[in-house]
Amino acid sequence: MRHAAGLVHRGATFSLAIPMDRTGPQSGRTARVNPQHVMLRHGGDMLADGDSALHGMRSTDDAVYMPLQSSTQWDALCHIFFDGRAYNDRGPESVTSAGAHFNSITTIADRAVGRGVLLDLPRLLGVPWLEPGHAIQDTDVERCLAAQGLEVRPGDFVLVRTGHLARRREEPGWGDYVAGSAPGLGLSAAVWLAEQRVAAVASDTWGTEVLPSECAEISHPVHVLLMVNVGIRIGEIWDLDALAEDCARDGVHEFLLTCQPLTITGSVGSPVNPIAVK
Template identity: 35%
Template sequence: MSANGPTEDELRRLFAEICNWGRWGAEDELGTINLITPAVRARAAATVTEGLCVSCARAVELDGYREDGPGDEWREPPVLSLHLPDTGQPGRGVGIAVDRFAITAHGKHTTHLDALCHITFDGRMYNGRTAEHLTSAGATAGDVALLADRLCTRGVLLDIAALRGGYARPGEPVRTDELLEAERAGATRVGPGDALLIHLGRDARWRAEGTGVAEPQAPPMVDYAGLHPECLRFFRERDIAVLVSDIGHDQVPPVGGIGMPVHIGALVHLGLPLIDGAMLEGVVRAADRLQRREFLFTAAPPVIPGATSALVNPMALF
């Protein structure tokens, strides 16, 4: 690939090289989730020896946040409203509070699952389906509801932030050799059906350089660390089933001639679901303390037919 990042032609050749279209049949809507077999789940369950459970979700910022840069103008702050109980007699009788949530699932401030229908490229989504499957009323293929009871497998943590001395920075995309180095450092091997968790140190960077939320003294975070598109080959060769990171996988500004190449390669061509914006500091601490990088990984979205995404609470069980 070109020294300054892959050209559009190079990326298109890469997408064709890794493509999983037709691998599990012409009607398939699950993509790499097919790799999470009962045997894979059984082996994953055997990694639970401590009974320690760690959430990999970040808190939803109900106090609001500002836009991070161009392209975020569609995203409104989340809203939680309560209908408060009224018993008619204060301090007596039953009281029932009722919640109403309004939230944009996609974005950098929420831990969310990208279903395969989230991204199209050249008018196509995973397995060659046309973009006509996306309507204002919802997607008619590859939606998040299909993943409601599928994401239970072995998780493997690759701690790129530790290799970088604290956190990854924009302009220095993670390359395949770093994935291999992190794998060796963790004394484990990423394999078929795994959920791969890549820790880039987003939160350490935010603490050091500003969060990009509603803090006047903090610089806007319009640049994001991410993966080089060449990592897509690693994901295909190892046959991972789910990709998780603490930011959005793609570097911003993008590497090469096409924006969001990791999202395009993963969702459209590999059929690889993504979990963006995870909170991985807790699982890193647990992995460091226990001196192991594998665990049982689960994530369950709500059953929302037609949705391209949903908030999730991924869990690592050691």
């Protein structure tokens, strides 16, 4: 933590969250829907009160309904099970209709801050984005770190830019961004990150790992490897483009990262507004 704080030199800040609204990215391919923002009291309500609305204190109020993993978000360790077990050998009974009794994302409410490291794979390869199905392997990660003059340390938050979100911005609508083919982490890269004992890994795709999967018999094997077996949390739908541009300009790809989840008791995921500070 102390080292991460020392990475702040310019005071430049970057929000890594996409807008949370009804325009995307959810498209009906899963049970998740886009955030629904509604006004409980707005200016029209005040104006309906006539002249009295123009005197004294008045207020507006609003509410939102959203699946907690419908936008820029964290996966909790209780989000993924394999052969009936989640991280730390927790069974299905550990997540009830009241929420998670163990491994909720709230366990990192006071710890989701530290050194962030950006791996900009498209810039390394000289392309605007990686193509869907492109698997990032351990050798790619090592090559990217060497090109950027970095090393990954235990406890780091590793951010993997594939350019998939940038590609969606160049095309109409979100297409198959949710649950469709995407570039992402391959199994060897996941093993490499686990060996470095990173705190978490996040990316600009819907699932962080490559889709279609390298392991056809297991759904989302990188999630299983990192979350169930090792306890490394995964972040998805992070907007890394502006940060990547700044990192390319000044040649500095490490920064202080704050990315606390909401403290919703028993939640298996959480929206987040990650902030990188350089």
